[in-house]
Amino acid sequence: NQKLAGVAEAQAFAFSPPAIPGIGTSGGVTFMLEDRAGKDPTFLAGQTDKFLAAARKRPEFARLFTTLLPSVPQFFAEVDREKVLKQGISLTSVYQALQAFLGGAFVNYFNQYGRVWQVYVQAEGEFRTQADNVGRFYVRNGTGQPVPLSTLVRMREVNGPEFTTRFNEYRAAQINGLLAPGFSTRQGMRALEEVFAQTMPRDMGFDYSGMSFQEQVASQGVPATAVLGFSVLVVFLIMAALYESWTLPFAVLLATPIAMFGALAALWLRRFELDVFSQIGLLMVIGLAAKNAILIVEFAKVAYEGGMPLVDAALEGVRVRRRALFMTSFAFILGCVPLWTAAGAGAVGRRVLGTVVIGGMLTDTLIASLFISVSFYVSERFRREPEKGRLPDAVPAPISGGTNGTASADGKQP
CATH class of the missing domain: 1.20.1640.10 (Multidrug efflux transporter AcrB transmembrane domain)
Known part of the structure; x- marks a missing residue:
């Protein structure tokens, strides 16, 4: 990770796989920081940076990282609805054309060589490298004439999250923690909970995912x-x-x-x-x-x-x-x-x-x-x-003749 941290062109890091394959994406602690107030991604990004700055000071962790990228350069396709309606074009056709040419769209299946193949349509890579290439794609208007998408769509640069993670229906940031030698996952989970209680407002919440969630459930049972x-x-x-x-x-x-x-x-x-x-x-x-x-x-x-x-x-x-x-x-x-x-x-x-x-x-x-x-x-x-210490059972003494407590023939004691 120290060598990967020196790569300026990308954010790269190594992490261990989960202890049980299929449960979670990595080893260590998987912590989900949730925006329970429903605010914008900027608020979640600010709270995540604040949380990570405090958690990285704890000795329980060797490394903490998140998959949240709140400011990724993007292009926003703004469709001029008035022009689309004046041309007699349906909005569905415009959106389908953008999806098919720039992103790809599924068509159907076909059978070949004993297997089922999926058919996708998409523009070649050279026509998708520039935002201005949207003018090379056309849709038909109400009279059947082709209309370039550049007259109906305006491409502008924006910054935003690459993808939005939702956990328990809340917008969330996944935080993975690699533990320092000598510390258990339970100690790491307690450390993150303490940091959350000290730094986060009431609008925020947290939960666990993967192996950390399973460990939390198991800790509530038989120790x-x-x-x-x-x-x-x-x-x-x-x-x-x-x-x-x-x-x-x-x-x-x-x-x-x-x-x-x-x-x-x-x-x-x-x-x-x-x-x-x-x-x-x-x-x-x-x-x-x-x-x-x-x-x-x-x-x-x-x-x-x-x-x-x-x-x-x-x-x-x-x-x-x-x-x-x-x-x-x-x-x-x-x-x-x-x-x-x-x-x-x-x-x-x-x-x-x-x-x-x-x-x-x-x-x-x-x-x-x-x-x-x-x-x-x-x-x-x-x-x-x-x-050995128990007393032996009493054994009666043997009786002989008329003595030892027996009466004589005349009824008198000897």
Whole structure:
């Protein structure tokens, strides 16, 4: 963009494609600044320049640009209605001639080579390069005589917007923001809303389009923290049903926060934001960390129930399953290396996903596995302690002869 900014003949810039193809026209934030008072394009252009001047001072954005061009040189074809009516010519004929020769008009379809083709009529390019060429085009008057359009139409130069964008039925200016490294789209959206509240009058409004609109709608629903918490709860309930215990699943889930810490640390080291790709990666890390913990806890539980002491069973689970745990974990990590080093279109999303998964799995494999045996020992010890402290059930003493509270034959106590 710095090199393109030096081009004086054109306004050129580069921007990233949308994260989901077909939703929006670019990545980053798509902000629609609306003129809700229905004023002229000059008013909207002035407010847009004012808004951009204030928004470009915010650190959340690396670049802000708009597609609104309010002063594009144009030619306005002013039709003299009195002359047209005096000549016995219909206004429709004049407008159709201008459209057909200068802009192009659709005629019909025709079939050729097994395909359907469209037919358009238009003057050759050399006859449309100058506004004075309108005199070379003719329409017929009421008597059938050709009349040049230059006697009926006056071409004058004006300045105005190249096209008018309408959003929610309001005249609007589309503003695209490319985020600076280390800032999320949600932070950029909040920054634009703060700038709008500080600089814009009541006649103006705003809305979002594309991926920004989808993110705004999603933020009004279930937050990402609730989704992550619910996924952990589901894993806990499945483990509780599997082991028939409310304490043993904690031995499995202890690896989850450690793995998530490693994933977030990897994101911070590579200066990536916590976006939707990283959240998907965190969900994967939760499941993979639970899978690695199950490999150790399951074997330790079987050994303990087979009669092995609790400490020995916890250590035996780590010793026996360590090789399988390292083999599966590092095979998965190496398979995610292409995501870590992705390049090309959409590479940022793949890099974020690979960073989260590799960071979380490395931390889980090298650090969290050391604490799984300890958590297994603590959870089983906590579960067994209430059973050891419980008083045994009372057993009645054996009764022999007529003693110990029994009556003799004469009905007297011995």
